[in-house]
Amino acid sequence: MLAITHRGYGQSGKPLRTGAGNELTLFAGSRHVWVKPEHYHDSFCQDLDAEEGAVLGVVQKAPLASTFGDTVSDPAWKHKPSWYQVSTADRMAARLSARKVITLNASHASLASRPIEVAALILEAASEVASG
Secondary structure (H helix, E strand, C coil), X not given: CEECCCHHHHCCCCCCECCCCCXXXXXXXXXXXXXXXXXXXXXXXXXXXXXXXXXXXXXXXXXXXXXXXXXXXXXXXXXXXXXXXXXXXXXXXXCCXXXXXXXXXXXXXXXXXXXXXXXXXXXXXXXXXXXX
């Protein structure tokens, strides 16, 4: 595995890191970024038990490395309503401009640790968009 850099950080030569300070890695022959499974629990889902974090670390869906450096010229959230759930212990996500924000005492893995609250926000957003 290699530490990677992207356009935003490449000029400084610093590798990408999670909010917990763990380096993201690029597996040889892949264009996807991964958090080493042994660091996943600490980086993404520290409010879940260690066993569940270990499972999530092994089955993680990795984004393309280019995601972190691509320029988006016209993001949809500037034109369309958006909702966002803030996890107070999230070590990963940037905050967005959203129509409604709820705050949960949760890690980045709030879908796993607080599914009822997250589902309620999704249903509220879908209902509002459907009703125009």
